[in-house]
Amino acid sequence: MTNQPGAHLHLTEGRRAGPSCVNNMLHYWRAMWGIIGRELWRFVTQRERFISALVRPLVWLFVFAAGFRAALGLAITPPYETYILYEVYITPGLCGMIQLFNGMQSSLSMVYDREMGSMRILMVCPLPRWFLLLSKLFAGTAVSVLQVYVFLAIAWFYGIKVPWQGYLWVLPALMLSGLMLGALGLLLSSFIKQLENFAGVMNFVIFPMFFMSTALYPLWKLKESSMLLYNLAKYDPFSQAIELIRFSLYGQFNQHAFIYTLVAFIVFMTFAIIGYNPSKGMMMKKGGS
């Protein structure tokens, strides 16, 4: 087609030979990699997003942790076998922070995509919606794991080093925690009607979840100051995700944290899928009745 009206067109091929079987595994595989590849490409090409995702935890590490080092004494608790600096203690918490913010960023982009319409292209492709959401989730998790490894590399140069095996063991832990926090983001995005409401999510979800966790202080420290805070932190799924990461970094498996994080992921994901189901969830309430 040219810009001129009446331009001659050549339409030759028939239009009935679609993919022979949309139901096969190859279709699922290609679609999932299509979604993950797109997210990763977007992330690495959006330099500002890449840098800002790293600046936040680095400020906490270089400024906040350095300032609190003297104020906060830490006893020897597993998985640590010696006295550690506060920077060392909060490093797993900051890994979790990256994933928490990334999960919320993904949920924000889902709301944005839904408002702008690009989400529709995903939703009208011939695959089950649960699979599309799961693929989106994997894509977001892949991005967050990448961010965490870059952060850990910078921390290594800063002097925060874990046993080399820890960098391998932490991968499955990061994947599970990323999935859990991403699923929470998905769930929230199914409830958020407009982009403007996202600030509320920051205030009511991200900050309480982060501060009422073991990211910045160990549980026993919280217990000393408030039993209520101690209990809230204990049952905060974010705490469990951080403990899973913390133990993995030192080559140890925290079974309780693993099961808690896994169950939280399944619960959040189930409700997110219901939330995005046009027949049942919030999409119906948004769309009409």
Place this chain on the structure above:
Amino acid sequence: MKPPIALSVENLSFSYGGKKALDHVNFKIHSGECTLLLGPNGAGKSTLFSLITRLYDTRDGHIELCGFDVKRKTRKALAKLGVVFQQTTLDMDLTVMQNLRYHTALHGMGRRLANQRIQQELERLSMYERRFEKIRQLNGGHRRRVEIARALLHKPSVLLLDEPTVGLDVPSRLAIVEYVHQLADDENLAVLWSSHLIDEIYPDDHLIVLHKGRIKANGAVAEVLKITNTAMIKDAFYTLTQGDQT
């Protein structure tokens, strides 16, 4: 003998809270037929598209795409469907090629087949040379071409276009109108084109006039003119919508 039914909408109703958006809508579209869905703003056109594409749930009524119930056989039905939404749904920071590859991945196409289809569709629309440009660099008309190319990559049987020419200049608009009409003719594609612009209608088109969620007319252009006792579509449209502005 009439060509097979590609899209069937039966007794479809839909409400936003207490406000009825669609009220017992019935129509059928055959293969090779270009159907213009004409209606003023707020007539229910976008709601109808959201229901056909299963973005909203069908609670009252029944929609079938090539014989597949959209609610029960969603995936088979959606595989037959190509859609161009009213708002652009391209990723602005990705190139034309990347946007199209994403779509082919979602439809399960392998790299070789995807490249072949992308080349074919982009060449038809004179956009192949621009495949490595970012969407952000393209003007509105070219973005629309990319979206039409994308909607055709998986060789659908039904093409839905929700006001695809809104905001385009006249030459771009006419070129797209002509291209889509030729697709219907030459490729036996069933087209449902939603619009509120009367000059996008061709004399051979099938016409559905939707107003306040109800179908006011459904037939060939000549039939609609006859039942409204008018000589021009704009007068027929005016009569059917009782003076509402287009």
